[in-house]
Each structure stands twice: as C-alpha cells, then as structure tokens.
Amino acid sequence: MSVLPDPGASRAVLIGTSRFDYLEQLPAVSNNLTALAELLTSPISLRMPALNVTLVENPLNPAAVLDPLRQAAAEATDTLIVYYAGHGLIDPHDALALALPHSQLGRVETSLTYDWLRQILLDSPAQRHIVLLDCCYSGRALGRMSASPGLADQAAVEGTFLLAASAETQTALAPVGDTHTAFTGALLETLRHGIPGGPPLLDLETIYRHLRLTLESRSQPVPQARNRNTGARVALGRNHADLPAAPALPSAAADPQPEHRVWPDPALIRTVTGFLTNLAAVREISGLTQQEVSRRSARRISTGTISKLTNRDTLPANWNTTAVYLSACGVHDDQIQQWNKIWQELRHDTPEVRKTNADPPENATVERRKAWRSFSALWRGSHRPGTTGADAPEGRG
Incomplete structure (x- = not known):
C-alpha cells in the first residue's frame, strides 16, 4: 500500500x-x-x-x-x-x-x-x-x-x-x-x-x-x-490527474466518496503539521467546494469556518467542528474515529496544549514567537546562498 x-x-x-x-x-x-x-x-x-x-x-x-x-x-x-x-x-x-x-x-x-x-x-x-x-x-x-x-x-x-x-x-x-x-x-x-x-x-x-x-x-x-x-x-x-477536475455537483445522487478515492490515513499522522496538511487534503480529494461542504453539513459549519480549519497552523481546539467537516467531505465514521484518536494523542503530546493554563499573557507569547521566527529566518538564510545563472552548457558530467 x-x-x-x-x-x-x-x-x-x-x-x-x-x-x-x-x-x-x-x-x-x-x-x-x-x-x-x-x-x-x-x-x-x-x-x-x-x-x-x-x-x-x-x-x-x-x-x-x-x-x-x-x-x-x-x-x-x-x-x-x-x-x-x-x-x-x-x-x-x-x-x-x-x-x-x-x-x-x-x-x-x-x-x-x-x-x-x-x-x-x-x-x-x-x-x-x-x-x-x-x-x-x-x-x-x-x-x-x-x-x-x-x-x-x-x-x-x-x-x-x-x-x-x-x-x-x-x-x-x-x-x-x-x-x-x-x-x-x-x-x-x-x-x-x-x-x-x-x-x-x-x-x-x-x-x-x-x-x-x-x-x-x-x-x-x-x-x-x-x-x-x-x-x-x-x-x-x-x-x-486522478483528482476531480471540478467540484462535485450539489445533487442528492452525487457520491461524495467514489470507491477509488484514497483518503489520508490517520494512522500515519505523527505531528500537528501532518494532521493539518492531511485535513486540508481531505477536501481536495473530495472534489467539493467550501460552499458544498457547508451545505452537506446542514450549515453546521460555515465556509469561513472551513477556511480557518484548513488553513490554520495550530491543532483545532474543538473536535466537533473537525468531525462535522470530515463527515461532510464524505469520510466514513470509522475513519473519523481514527482521526479523533490522533487528535487526542496530539493534544496530549503537544507542549502548547499541555501548558495552556500556565501560559504567560498572550502578548508575551507573541513576542517569543516573533523572536523565534526571526532566528529561524536568519538561520535558513545562512544555509541558502544565492546563485546567478551562467551560459547554458551543451552537455553535462
């Protein structure tokens, strides 16, 4: 597989x-x-x-x-x-x-x-x-x-x-x-x-x-x-070339999960980044627009909520929204349960989640993040030297 x-x-x-x-x-x-x-x-x-x-x-x-x-x-x-x-x-x-x-x-x-x-x-x-x-x-x-x-x-x-x-x-x-x-x-x-x-x-x-x-x-x-x-x-x-060329039509007969669809496997997710990227991939695989996912959820989640859910950089704090989203995209209930298990494990293992009650004021946290991002940018810059092109060769070794 x-x-x-x-x-x-x-x-x-x-x-x-x-x-x-x-x-x-x-x-x-x-x-x-x-x-x-x-x-x-x-x-x-x-x-x-x-x-x-x-x-x-x-x-x-x-x-x-x-x-x-x-x-x-x-x-x-x-x-x-x-x-x-x-x-x-x-x-x-x-x-x-x-x-x-x-x-x-x-x-x-x-x-x-x-x-x-x-x-x-x-x-x-x-x-x-x-x-x-x-x-x-x-x-x-x-x-x-x-x-x-x-x-x-x-x-x-x-x-x-x-x-x-x-x-x-x-x-x-x-x-x-x-x-x-x-x-x-x-x-x-x-x-x-x-x-x-x-x-x-x-x-x-x-x-x-x-x-x-x-x-x-x-x-x-x-x-x-x-x-x-x-x-x-x-x-x-x-x-x-295998993904839907256009969003699925809002028809009662539309099948949100054709047999050849391969959903992300929650069992292979190990990090918050993996959880979030696979969550975003679910809608891409379904072929549904945000509007269609919202409609299939009986409007329990809005298009704005779907956009925030699939473009965030931290683990969702509320599981119910994630579950509704997965179900509306066509993911089976048994796999949604696997997603929930991974979500709970990541909440337990993620330091930011474990230390929520001990966190300093939000502005202090923001300042630390800015400092870290600045350090990361400087570090990567030192490892990514620029280059300039040269005349195209006729062959290579």
Missing part, C-alpha cells in the same frame, strides 16, 4: 552545484532546486513546512553539504529526502563522486564522495530514505546500496528508494536552453500534472516507471532505480 509521509516528521535536503571553476556550467541546476523546494512545500506534493526543506546551493566544500544533511538526518523520524543535481564524477576507486564548485577531474579531494553522504543516511532514525541523483554516472550509487551493510538493508521500517538519472556508465542531460535538466524536468512535470489513469498516490515505483517511458520517448537518458524494504511504496504526492 502506498503511503504519504507525515510532512512534520520529514525532512528534505536539496543539494545542487550550478557554478564550476573547472567544469562546464549547469545553470539549470539552480532552477531545479528552486522548483523542487517550492513543489515539496506546496499542496501539489507533500506540503512540507518550509523550515523542513534545506537548500544547499553551490557548496564550497563537503562540510557545507554534510553538516546540514547530518542535522536533517537527525531530525527526520518519518522520511528523509536527499536530492543532488550537478556533475557526477568517478573517483579512483570507481565509485560515484558529486562535484562541487571547485572540483577538478583527477582530484577526488575536491568533490563529495557519495559514500560519505550514504553513511549519514545509515545513521538517521528516519523510517524511510529517498535519494534522488540527477548527475552523470549516478547509476553507480545503486551498487553502493547493496554493499554490506547496505543502505537499504539498514532502513528501519519502510526502507529506501534510490532514483538515479542515468546508468552507471552514462551521462545525464541538461538540454541547451531548457529551464531544467532532463531528469528533474520530467520529475517536476509528473508531480505537477499527475499520470492519467495512474493510481491515486504517486509512489516512487509509479514515478520511476513513468519517467522511464517519458524520457525514453524523448530519446533522453533512462533513469535507474533500486528499492529495498518497500521503499517504492513511499509517495511524493497525490495523482492530480
């Missing part, structure tokens, strides 16, 4: 090198990073909080990659996503190395050895690992997964899925003038528009097969994949 990660308990580290001192420039890589980060944080994909997605662009040395990766790996308890785009090199041991701005051919110490990245994933408490490599010779990383002890063999529960843009002896492609590299461009298209006739959730196995067909039809390098312990069942988003 395909599963969507809890965005609050997941982390993504997106690494890319577009500027080089000694290798061809890859300006499309900068576009890759921006687009993929926006997608992972949007309703189109996983709805991850922006603070859970770290961009590492044009890192000057391996430590600039490994330090933020190590932090994200330690924080992730559900899913850890690691993406690299740039030049792929082959080190003296015939293994994959990831190029950095100062990388030089024949000087392995100027690049990031893939095995260093792999070791951090081995130490992560995340239940699932997703590795996306958009570089030449990226297929060489597939063999590293099966080494002993293997990356996927060490995964805690769901496992690991590694998706490589090319085979171990082939180059990847950055078409001249294109906004994105060939592999990442096709991946973005798939997640944005979905797969007609595909399953409700775009799991990695489905994405991989679709990318193979798409890129092969374009005479572009065909991606490779390796799966361990059901990692292929991890989804990167819902199939938007």
